[in-house]
């Protein structure tokens with residue numbers, strides 16, 4: 001049976017600003033990614049997802065798009081993008097780009113026109129002496145900003161990110177055209193930003209709270225699915241199994257499943273996985289719920305919006321965070337479906353917590369009045385090589401856009417490559433073994449009886465065992481150990497460790 005490429009792909013998220021800076025301005029760029037494609041191919045991922053590199057004033061790191069059909073000079077040119085796609089494909093890597101349909105930048109030509117008092121119907125404007133409702137921005141503060149002429153406009157995120165009015169058909173046509181533009185350039189898929197936010201309830205009623213509830217007037221309105229049916233038709237009209245993955249935060253796998261119905265998106269991020277605590281019961285619950293609800297599962301532990309999982313898993317005992325992060329990766333890569341990795345997790349990078357306030361850039365930090373640290377800590381530019389900042393991220397002597405901590409010195413690609421005990425070599429081994437097993441194991445998994453604190457499951461000849469408890473447990477029956485996330489003690493699986501076992 002032919003399986004589409006995305007169904008079991010490992011996708012590597014590139015946060016473009018922080019991956020590799022070839023131009024020497026301290027900000028990552030497309031040319032920097034091109035130089036590092038051999039690294040990604042060797043790592044063993046199947047695809048890369050690029051965060052927005054479009055023309056933008058960078059009010060939200062590029063998630064505020066001023067021109068959906070061009071590359072910001074900070075990141076390069078359209079010619080750089082074309083070269084990147086061609087070279088990625090030559091390396092056997094698919095390319096997914098971000099599309100940001102919920103809002104544009106306030107510098108977008110349509111919003112500039114709206115500011116001049118024309119064509120406000122493409123955004124959400126309302127009259128009134130007070131904000132039209134009680135909606136709060138996801139980043140903090142009111143979701144409405146008032147113009148000098150008295151009208152208010154809606155922005156679910158920063159004031160520089162006005163929300164489109166998707167009840168206007170022109171917005172549909174515009175985005176179909178934007179998708180065509182990038183599909184014609186050869187992209188293999190799209191990651192859809194804020195995929196459950198496009199439609200707001202008629203009349204814009206107040207919300208009791210801001211949570212992502214099914215009955216919310218903001219998130220997951222039924223009309224949004226019409227958009228993805230249109231997009232799916234467009235994707236299917238191209239050859240090459242073009243796909244889309246939605247950024248969908250839901251409270252249940254059933255709600256998530258609505259986005260991946262046969263005529264909608266191929267995939268949705270499964271954030272329940274990264275939200276699960278370090279607990280076998282919690283992990284098992286998410287796995288069962290996911291596999292029971294969605295036809296094609298995805299898994300993700302980290303991305304550019306959340307605290308890195310190594311840090312999330314930390315305890316008072318130093319070393320626990322990394323051990324757990326590696327064990328969780330092994331379990332994730334053994335699950336049916338596709339896995340999304342976030343740049344730097346293959347180096348075991350922690351969240352950088354010690355950024356000084358003056359270095360911080362995330363609007364979350366500013367809109368919360370400094371109360372929330374924001375997301376800069378997972379966006380610190382990658383360490384590639386060398387003994388001092390910028391650790392090969394930028395040419396020597398250049399300051400990266402966020403300062404890198406001294407501990408990056410021992411965590412760089414150069415420091416880890418070739419060291420069998422390093423996190424990087426562990427990732428390379430795990431991704432290689434996963435490729436070897438691809439096609440040989442069935443999609444479905446079966447649970448095996450496991451001792452308290454542990455989880456064991458099999459998929460054909462592969463058995464995965466993880467120990468989330470506090471004492472060692474005996475490994476399930478097997479012929480040989482394929483790989484483990486840490487040292488095994490004879491036939492015992494130590495705490496915070498996972499293993500892949502060959503069972504036939």
Ligand code: GLC
Pocket residue numbers: 060063064100157193194247304305
């Ligand atoms: C998504 C992005 C996030 C961005 C927000 C607004 O959640 O992942 O980084 O700030 O949308 O576009």
